[in-house]
Amino acid sequence: MPFVDLHSGDDYASIYYITNTPLGNVGGFDPKKPTIIMLHPTYMDSKWLDNQFGDPRLDKNYNLIAFDMRVSGDSTCRPNGKHDSWVEAADLAFCHMSLELPPCHVLACESISVNCALRFAILFPDMCLSLTLINVPAPTELGWVFTALDEVTQALCYAEDLESFEHAAMEAVRFTVGSDCDTDLQDDLIAYWEVNMAPTRRVRAVEQMNVIMNRVPLKPYMLKHITQPVLIIQGERNETCPVKFAERLVADLVNAKNGAVLYTVKGGTGALSIIPGTASIANQVFAKFVSRFKYDDVNMEPVSIPTEERMAEALAKLSELMADSSITSRNPMSSLSFSCLSADAVKGQTESLALYRKGQSTAFTPVGPDGVPIRRFSERKKEHWFQGERDGISYAGASFLPLKLGKHDLEHEKQLPLPVSDPISTDVQQGRLRRATISPSSIDKQVIKGSMAKVVGSNSNPASLQRLLNK
Structure with a gap:
């Protein structure tokens, strides 16, 4: 499989990538075609870009390449607390130069990729022809999303049985894709997470969560350094990434060539790139956007500066942006x-x-000995009379009710609206980091052994207990 190995004294990462060439490497790229770099959605990998790689509007006219981020898919790395979206952008630049790619169009899907792409365009404008962002998140996560991500990720990481894991995964599906997620897509997502976000791999999961939840927002003066053409594709009904934040980003990209463009997908909810219907719309808009690019205006040759020199230039620019002179000495x-x-x-x-x-190697795994999920989520047995349904509410089974009440009508299909909240503050981020020093498994569970009389006697007032017995 194709990898780019990045190693230094304090870091190691092996970045996996896929292409649309017959042999799956960049050696088969057509030099006459422009190249598109694709970045996968949060908590997924490049395999979830099939809707883009399989679209002839992109596959026939462009060289396509997609990278798994360092804690996603088949990529591997040494876990490190310094990991943030600027590190992801540097990874992408190293891969770009190692593979000797020409300047590329960048297509970024969802939160973690969007934050990486924006930083990549700021530090490495010579490698980025244009920027297309699908579902721009808030500068920092919305309050309810922050809480939900924190709780669901911890529930996935410390699940002790299959039902607990599936319940947490179903909650993740709701705010990742939407409440009306197709059953087959729901099964595929949960099966993927059972393999890639199992409790036995929870360090990778929490590292990716840290990148998303502890991000430092980009300031307007930083966004002024983005001069490439920018297209933003936003779901109209996306509750985790409301349209107003895409509109705010358009206003902040004052130096984007010909002005940043916002396209709203009517009825679009979450994860536009993996839902076939909305993915086709996004692909069409993206294909039209990049087809208008004028290649005569730019140098289409790969970066010719030595890697160390080019990365030193990027560090100097980052030092200026962050007003921290010590960055240049790294x-x-x-x-x-x-x-x-x-x-x-x-x-x-x-x-x-x-x-x-701690305890990762001996934690519960939701897959069988062959590494494959034990069952599809939709095929689980519903033997309990009180079932949790798609809207998050439980309903009594039909067999316990009269026939006229046993059928769920249109009211059953109505979804509860997700809460509305503002982006979190830095204090909330720091508070979560402090809470992360305590895990569910670290809580002592005291069990009182002995006869009931002894237990009651040790926890009750004898006089009050005697009065109760005499009544």
Whole structure:
């Protein structure tokens, strides 16, 4: 399989990638065609870009390449508390230069990829022809999304049985894709998470969660450095990434060539790129956007500057943006040198990684000995009379009710609206890092043994108990 190995004194990562060439590597690229870099959605990998790789509007006219981020899919890395979206952008630049790619169009899907792509365009404009962002998130996560991600990720990481894992995964489907997720897609997502986000791999899961939830928002003066053409494709009904934040980003991209463009997908909810219907719409808009690009205006040759020199230039630019002169003295050949997290955030993330690593090797795994999920979520047995349904509410089974009440009418299909909240503050982020030092498995569970009389006698007032018995 094709990998790009990134190694330095303090870091190691092996980045997996796929292409649309017969042999799956960049050697088969047509030099006459422009190249598109695709970045996968959050908590997924490049395999979830089939709707883009299988679209002839893109496959026939462009060289396509997609990378698994360092804690996703088939990529591997050494866990590190310094990991943030600036590190992801540096990874992408190292891969770009290692594979000697020409300047590329970048298509970023959902939160983690959008944050990486924006930083990549700021630091490495010579590698980025244009920027297309699908579902722009808030600068920091909305309050309810922050809480939901935190709780669901912890529930997945510390699930002790298949039902607990599936319940947490179903909650993740709701705010990742939407309440009306197709059954087959729901099964595929949960099966993927059972393999890639199992409790036995929870360090990777929590590291990716840290990147998303502890991100430092980009300031307007930083966004002014983006001069490439920008297209934003936003779901009209996306509750985790409301349209207003895409509109705000359009307003902040004052130097984008010809002005940033916002396209709203009518009825679109979450994860536009993996739902076949909305993915086709997004692909069409993206294909039209990049087809209008004028290649005569730019140098289409790969970056000719030595890698160390080019990365040193990027560090100098980052130092200027962050107003931190110490950044320029860091090792330019390490992606971790681009981290912009505070010392407290790095400490908190390092401690959380160490905590989640405890007991990981002996944790529950939701897959069989062959590494394949034991069952499809939709095929689970519904033997209990009180079942949790798609809207998150439980209903009594039909066999316990009169016939006229046993059938769920249109009211059953109505979905509860998700809560509305504002982006979180830095104080909330730091509070979560402090809470991460305690895991569910670290709580002592006291069990009182002995006869009932002894238990009652040790926990009750004898006089009051005698009065109760005499009544």
